[in-house]
Amino acid sequence: MDHFTHRNGVLHIEDVSAERIARDVGTPVYLYSRATLERHARVFADALADVSPRHIAFAVKANPNIAVLRVLAQAGYGADVVSGGEMARALAAGMAAGDIVFSGVGKTEAELRQGLDAGIGQFNLELEEEGRVLGALAAARGVRAPAVLRVNPDVDAGTHAKISTGRAENKFGMAIDEAPAIFERLAREPGLNLRGLAVHIGSQLGDLAPLERAYHRLGELVTRLRANGHAITHVDLGGGLGVPYKPGDALPSPAAFGEMVARVTRGWDVTLMFEPGRVIAGNAGALLTEILWVKPGAQHPWVIVDAAMNDLARPALYDAWHDFVAVRPTGERMVANIAGPVCESGDTFAKARDIDAVARGDLAIFRTAGAYGATMASTYNSRAKVPEVLVDGDRYAVVSPRVTPQAIVAAEPIPDWL
Ligand code: LLP
Numbered sequence: 001m002d003h004f005t006h007r008n009g010v011l012h013i014e015d016v017s018a019e020r021i022a023r024d025v026g027t028p029v030y031l032y033s034r035a036t037l038e039r040h041a042r043v044f045a046d047a048l049a050d051v052s053p054r055h056i057a058f059a060v061k062a063n064p065n066i067a068v069l070r071v072l073a074q075a076g077y078g079a080d081v082v083s084g085g086e087m088a089r090a091l092a093a094g095m096a097a098g099d100i101v102f103s104g105v106g107k108t109e110a111e112l113r114q115g116l117d118a119g120i121g122q123f124n125l126e127l128e129e130e131g132r133v134l135g136a137l138a139a140a141r142g143v144r145a146p147a148v149l150r151v152n153p154d155v156d157a158g159t160h161a162k163i164s165t166g167r168a169e170n171k172f173g174m175a176i177d178e179a180p181a182i183f184e185r186l187a188r189e190p191g192l193n194l195r196g197l198a199v200h201i202g203s204q205l206g207d208l209a210p211l212e213r214a215y216h217r218l219g220e221l222v223t224r225l226r227a228n229g230h231a232i233t234h235v236d237l238g239g240g241l242g243v244p245y246k247p248g249d250a251l252p253s254p255a256a257f258g259e260m261v262a263r264v265t266r267g268w269d270v271t272l273m274f275e276p277g278r279v280i281a282g283n284a285g286a287l288l289t290e291i292l293w294v295k296p297g298a299q300h301p302w303v304i305v306d307a308a309m310n311d312l313a314r315p316a317l318y319d320a321w322h323d324f325v326a327v328r329p330t331g332e333r334m335v336a337n338i339a340g341p342v343c344e345s346g347d348t349f350a351k352a353r354d355i356d357a358v359a360r361g362d363l364a365i366f367r368t369a370g371a372y373g374a375t376m377a378s379t380y381n382s383r384a385k386v387p388e389v390l391v392d393g394d395r396y397a398v399v400s401p402r403v404t405p406q407a408i409v410a411a412e413p414i415p416d417w418l
Contacts, residue, residue, distance in 0.1 A: 002033060002036040002039075002283050002284065003033040003035050003036050003391075004031075004033065004036075004286055004365070004367065006329070009328055009329070010327060010328055011325065011326075011327040011328070011363075011365065013031050013033050013286070013391040013396075014033050014034070014035055014391045014392065014393055014394070015391075015393050015394040016391045016394060016395070016396050018031070018288055018327045018363060018365065019327060019328075019363065021288065021389055021391075021396060022288060022290065022327075022363050025387060025389060025398060025402075026387075026402065027288050027289050027290040027306055027307070027363065028287055028288060028289045028290075028305075028306055028307035028308075028311050028386050029287075029288050029386065029387050029388070029389055029402075030285055030286070030287055030288075030369065030370075030373055030374045030386060030387070030388040030389065030400075031285065031286050031287075031288055031365070031388075031389050031391060032063075032065070032068060032281075032284055032285045032370055032388065032389065032390045032391065032399075033284050033285075033391050034071055034390055034391060034392040034393075035392070035393075036283065036284035036370075037068065037071050037072065037075075037280065037281065037284040037370075038071060038075055040279065040280045040281070040283070040284060041058075041071075041072055041075035041076075041077060041280055042075065043254050044056065044254045044274075044276055044279060044280060045075075045076065046254075046258075047253075047254035047255045047257060047258030047259075048258045048261065048262075048272075048274065049258070050258065050259075050262040051258065051261055051262050051265065051272050053271045053272070054271065054272045054273070054274065055078060055099070055121075055271055055272070055273045055274070056076070056077050056078065056273075056274045056276065057077065057078040057079050057080040057099065057100070057101045057273065057274065057275050058072045058077045058078070058079055058080065058275075058276065058277065058280055058281075059080045059239045059275045059276060059277030059278075060079050060080060060081050060082075060086040060089060060090055060277075061080075061082055061086065061277060061372075061375065062277030062278055062280070062281045062282075062370075062371040062372055062375070063277070063281040063285070063370055063371055063372075063373070063374070063375060064085075064086055064089050064375050065374065065375075065388050065390075065399055065400055066089055066092050066093045066399070067093075067390045067397070067399035068281065068390065068399070069089060069090060069092075069093030069094075069095065070093045070094055071390075072093075072280065073093050073094045073095045077095075077099075077280075078090075078095055078096070078099025078100060078101065078121065079093075079095050079099065079100050079101070080100075080101045080103055080239070080275035080277075081100055081101070081102055081103070081104075082102075082103050082104035083104065083111065084108075084110065084111040084114045084115075087100060087102065087111075087114060087115060087118065087120065091118060097118045097119045097120050097121065098119065098120070098121040099121055100115075100118070100120040100121055100122075101120070101121060101122045101123075101124060101236065101273065101275065102115045102120055102122070102123050102124065103124040103150070103198070103200070103275070104124075104126070105126045105171055105172055107123075107126075107130065109133060109137070112130075112133065112134050112137055113137055115145075116134075116137055116138055116141055116143065116145060121146060122146045122147065122148060122234065122236070122273075123145055123146065123147040123148075124147070124148055124149075124150045124198045124236060125147050125148065125149050125150060125186070126150055126172070126173060126174065127174055128174070128182045128185065128186060131147065131149075131182075131186040131189060131192060131194070132186070132189065134147065134191070134192065135186070135189030135190065135191035135192040136191060137191065138191035138192065139189075139190050139191030140191075143191070144190070144191055144192060144193040145191060145192055145193065146193045146195060146234075147186075147192050147193065147194050147195070148194070148195060148196040148197050148198045148234055148235075148236060149174060149179055149182060149183055149186070149194070149196075149197055149198065150172065150173040150174065150197075150198040150199065150200070150236075151173050151174055151175075151176045151179045151197055151198070151199055151217075151218065151221065152166060152167075152168060152170065152172055152173030152174060152175055152176060153166055153173075153176050153199055153201065153213070153214040153217045153218065154166070154167055154168040154175075154176065155167070155201050155210050155213050155214045155217070156210060157201040157202030157205055157210045157211075157240065158202075158205070158206065158207055158210055159202045159203060159204050159205055159206070159240075159242075160204065160318050162317065162318055163202055163203040163204060163318065164201070164202040165200055165201055165202050165203075166199065166200065166201025166202055166210075166214055172200070173198075173199070173200075176217055176221060179197070179221060180221070180224055180225060180228065183225055183228075183230060184228065187230055194230075195231065195232065195233045195234050196222075196232050196233055196234035196235050196236070196270060197218055197221060197222065197225075197232070197234075197235050197236070198235070198236035198237075198238065198273075199214050199215070199218050199236070199237060199238050200236075200238025200239060200240060200275065201214050201238065201240060202240055203239065203240050203242075203277070203278060204240075204242040204243070204278060205240045205241060205242050205252075206242045206249075206250075206251055206252070207252070208252045208256060208257060208260050211237075211240065211257075211260070212260055212264055215237060215260075215261070215264045215265065216264060218235060218237075219264065219265065219268060222235065222268060222270070232270060233270055233271060234270055234271045234273060235265075235268065235270045235271075235272055235273065236272075236273035236274075236275065237261065237272060237273065237274055237275075238274070238275050239274065239275040239276045239277050239278070239279075241254065241257055241276060241278070241279040242278070242279070243278055243279055243282040243283055243368060243371075244283075244368075245320065245321045245322065245323065245367075245368050246321050246323055247323070254279065277371055277372075278371040278372065280371075281370040281371040282368050282369075282370050282371040283367070283368050283370065284370040285368075285369050285370020285371070285373055285374075286365040286366060286367050286368075286369050286370070287307055287311060287312050287322075287365060287366040287369040287373060287386075288327075288363060288364075288365050289305040289306050289307035289363070289364055289365070289366065290305065290306045290361065290362070290363055291303055291304070291305055291306075291358045291359065291360055291361065291362045291363070291364065292304045292305060292306050292341070292360065293360055294336075294358070294359060294360060297336075297337060299352070300335050300336050300337050300351075300352050301334070301336045301337070302336065302337050302338075302339055303336045303337065303338045303339070303355070303358060304339055304340070304341065305338060305339070305340055305349070305364070306340075306341065307340055307349075307366065307386075308340025308341050308342040308347050308380075308381070308383065309340055309342050309344075309346060309347040309380070310340075310342060310377060310378045310379060310380040310381060310383050310386075311340070311373075311374075311377050311383075311386040312349070312366060312369055312373055312376075312377070313376045313377070313378075314372060314373070314376070315348065315349045315350070316346040316347060316348070317376075321350070322349065322350075322366040322367055322368055322369060323366070323367040323368065324338055324349065324350060324353065324355050324356075324364055324365070324366055324367075325356060325364060325365050325367060326355075326356035326357075326358050326362060326363070326364045327362070327363035327364060327365065328362065328363070329356040330356070330357055332356070332357035333354055333355065333356065333357055334354075334355060334356075334357040334358070335352055335353065335354050335355075336350075336352075336353060336355055337350060337351050337352065337353070338350040338353060338355070341381070341383075342380060342381045342383075343381060349366065374386055374388050374400065379403075379405070379408060382405045382408070382409075383405065384402050384403060384404050384405055384408075385402065385403035385408075386402065387400055387401050387402035388400035
């Protein structure tokens with residue numbers, strides 16, 4: 001359920017009409033619904049009610065907007081970050097340092113220091129050497145860094161290859177077979193409080209079975225590490241739960257996920273940690289766009305919109321589907337291709353899609369764009385950086401401004417020797 005609905009024939013986000021935002025802020029623009037974010041946060045947390053103690057860290061990469069993070073902080077969420085920049089955002093949003101988990105396969109030494117200085121809650125280590133460097137940095141500060149080993153369970157998540165992370169051939173985590181020996185060695189680092197394990201096998205998972213397999217393997221590893229005398233108090237189960245992008249998509253519900261987790265982890269006796277991103281933010285956001293032209297095409301007309309692959313990269317990158325819905329549907333339908341103004345054929349959002357009939361000057365949204373939408377935007381083709389708006393009931397605010405090409409040009413220096 002979300003809060004993007006037609007009222008009196010016009011799309012509203014909560015109680016604000018999309019037409020009003022288009023008039024005031026212009027298009028393209030990302031629209032987020034606070035009530036939807038809060039609802040998803042609650043539903044996910046409720047699904048894990050049988051699992052305690054637990055810690056839920058929103059995967060900031062999905063939507064790093066500071067106002068969005070503030071909403072989730074108020075809902076009791078911490079943050080899973082993968083860079084110093086994301087850490088700064090989580091802190092700026094008011095998240096407690098102790099609720100921040102630092103994942104990521106390529107943390108720099110400066111970022112490890114930043115995390116130690118901030119006193120973040122946990123470092124998810126990707127390789128033994130990272131543990132040694134972190135341990136030395138922490139020891140030099142007279143602290144012990146809370147850390148877990150991210151293991152690669154060699155499980156095929158059954159998702160798009162570009163967002164699959166848990167197979168042996170992927171760059172993420174350490175081989176599960178090598179984890180016991182690495183744990184043994186790193187547990188002796190005086191600067192580390194090595195306390196558990198982490199796993200994340202991929203994103204937009206449509207099936208719980210691979211997750212369950214990965215969690216089972218982790219459970220066996222917990223038993224083995226304890227048998228070796230290690231205290232295991234934290235296990236991070238990552239993110240990955242998929243969301244419906246098109247009507248008829250059948251995805252596992254958060255409740256089914258929670259039931260599986262409770263069953264598989266029974267008796268583990270640890271704090272379970274979660275890193276959901278898409279399932280919280282995906283359907284809480286949409287990209288509002290104006291139809292620039294309807295251009296004749298060889299087989300189908302081209303609906304050329306003012307949003308492009310630089311604003312929403314997922315279709316170009318992963319052949320992703322985003323539903324296209326007119327703000328003021330007439331009831332008529334058309335079959336069309338939908339594309340943006342960027343000068344490459346990859347800038348195509350849909351091919352031969354049955355959509356609401358639209359004409360020049362109409363408004364429409366791409367749905368399910370609240371996760372991996374604005375954050376993956378660029379200014380390719382010297383287009384503006386797309387703005388973001390947060391709606392709350394009958395009010396809204398611009399929570400990230402449009403950065404115009406003129407402003408971008410003005411910020412680029414020309415060396416005085418040219
Ligand atoms: N934890 C870790 C360690 C991750 O790498 C990710 C996502 C998450 C949590 C959150 O996963 P989620 O719950 O959102 O599935 N840009 C791609 C998705 C990349 C996901 C990367 N890692 C897309 O647009 O589909």
